[in-house]
Amino acid sequence: MEGNRVLVVGGGMVGAALAVDLGRRGIPVRVLESRPPARPAGEEPPRLRVSALNRRSIEYLEAIGAWPALDGERLADFDEVMTWDIAGGGRLHFTADELGLDRLGLFIENDHLQASLLETAASLSAVQLDAPAGALDIQPGANGPRLTLEGEGELEPALTVAADGAASRLRDTAGIAVWEGDYGQHAVVATVRPRPLAGRQTWQRFTPEGPQALLPLANGNASLVWYVRPARARELLAMTEADFVQAVEAAFPIELGLIDTLYARGSFPIRRMHARRYWQGNVVLVGDSAHVIHPLAGQGVNLGLRDARTLAVQIAEAHRRALPLAHPPLLAAYERSRRPDNQLMQSTMSAFHVGFTAPIGPLAPIRGWGMQLADHGGWVKRRVLRYALEGR
Template sequence: MTHFDVVINGAGMAGAVLALGLAALRRPDGSSLSIAVIEAAPPDFDAHPGFDARSIALAWHSRELLEQLGLWARLAPLATPITHIQVSDRGHFGRVEMTASEYRVPALGYVVELTPVGQGLYRQMAERPNIRLLCPARIKEFVQQPDNIVLTLDDGAAFSAALLVAADGNRSLVRRQLRLPCRQLDYGQCAVIANVESAEPHRGRAFERFTPEGPIALLPMSQGRSSLVWCASHERAKALMALDDAAFLAALQREFGYRLGRLVRTGERHRYPLVLDEVERPWHHRLVLVGNAAHLLHPIAGQGFNLGLRDVAALAAALRQALADGRDIGSHGVLSGYGRARQPDQAAIVGLTTALALLFSSDHPALAAGRNLGLTAMAACPSFKSQLAWRAMGKR
């Protein structure tokens, strides 16, 4: 039976970045890890669920992690810098603004489009001789044994591995088979996603605009476009999806205002339900969950992939140290050490995004007054604002 050191189920952002990061590791004798990546979707980027029309915001610290993993140089040409962030509340006076120059960094973060990034990551995986991409393929079953984990695919192929990593999203097949305890919260909202063009150039500006039904975010993209994430109730989101382009832009203009001048064009819209879905203990015997398979967050603070990337970088570091120490990379000691070390960061980000989603999606007068006082105080207090800024950039 063929044996791999690591099998990664899922070749979306988290799985692909992890595969490439692990491919560069070496044992003390100089040998590399053998890695298999299993992906159910065919490598067709018009259909791949992990690399669809969405864009994601990379925090400044995420750029640093991608540099450490040797991946940033090829992603940088696809990234649009965020140099200015404005946070405001519709119908109220509270507002906070942050600039990269305040914190002596080239950018507060970056926006990347998933489709071209996915194409680049696939090309890099194909270039690595120690990565075997099995696509399209699905895991039919897996059996955890004391010294390895045995996997059978839907085409009957079977192989073993020292470690299985589930990077297969919040509908993770691996997680469902294990029936791991998780915490879930339905926010009662959907996110409407689209790319929009404005009469005024964005000039690297990102906007977070809070409304009674949920936040609206516009993030700077290439070619002068902005990436829209509009969070609203299920009913409102359904109605927004049914509008023609002109009516949709008019509705967005009313909610967002004229910070970018007139909104002149919108691309295809997509709608996603918003829930918190967090695995309480995202590691098991010879198995670990990363990315959305471990924790699916509300997009209000743009922290979902950034948190997943910190998981990926920490797992790669834990396996690097295990190799240096001559330890079994799938052992309980290695995985539990990684998992426990990640729990404080995961709990803090889950708590932060959940609190913000609940606080800034309510039109209750007391909550509205409180959050606007908070925004005003933050704008007036540099140290308070600095804490928020560095947290947004991924620094703790």
């Protein structure tokens, strides 16, 4: 059986979505996930890591039948986006009304989405879910990586999908090189209960040190993101809770208000990475194993879900035509479809980072003017908003 099916290594949000998509098409797939999340539920405070799902991602989750597994009480719709520069006079304001929509997207805890997708995958007869899976040993081989699963032995799938994240062992063992860089920033993230409560607006302010953002979560809670230098991130995390709250309230704009409760805080480095190719032999990359972008616009998971959807179509085509699942022309077609989109988003986010973290000086009026122009730019503004929502 192993030689006739897809093996997905990594059951995160993207890998799990791909498994659900393939499973609903009746294509045999096995998922290896070493650390499945405990599903957040009830009155539990929001988890630290969250993602923004745009309209296209929501439609995809609905199409593959994963939407009913989500707990609506832990989803937070947003219908407004506000962006401005601390030194400029302009503000860029998006609303759902401009496109005749009831929402622009929603925010969801990563663990919630991952757990829901894994539960959906487990309910499909074509999917074998190993979660937690035994240790997977990955070694170089004559025909690609040799995979040995603890307690089972060597695996020989028809196609291996590397969904094992930015530090993908599968990608590296397959000999796929990457372009990568460091932005010299850490994102300090905190889940809080603000006063006033968060509504349906997400906002982002640019400062010379980096952006500050509020992402509304369910029940009036919020995720705060503060981009700072690594040394400053260490200082903030070493503070007492009271001092940390005071530092955030002092640094963030008045739009935040005050913080009544700090649920959790943490930080992670901001890096960029893009694989030089998306497949090699019978190994193909999706999500963070293929590309990592600046989280500025929260598009990482949306890009990954588009990878999953596109790859599933190519695998289904190979299955329909009785071709090998690792048929090179179909894997090449997957890469041709996804690389330009991922590259465009990565380049755009890098440009934003450079443009808005430059010393204020003479650039401030230009940045403010640019935001005013975009806000009143009619079709330009609508085009930017459409791309953020639908990726096209």
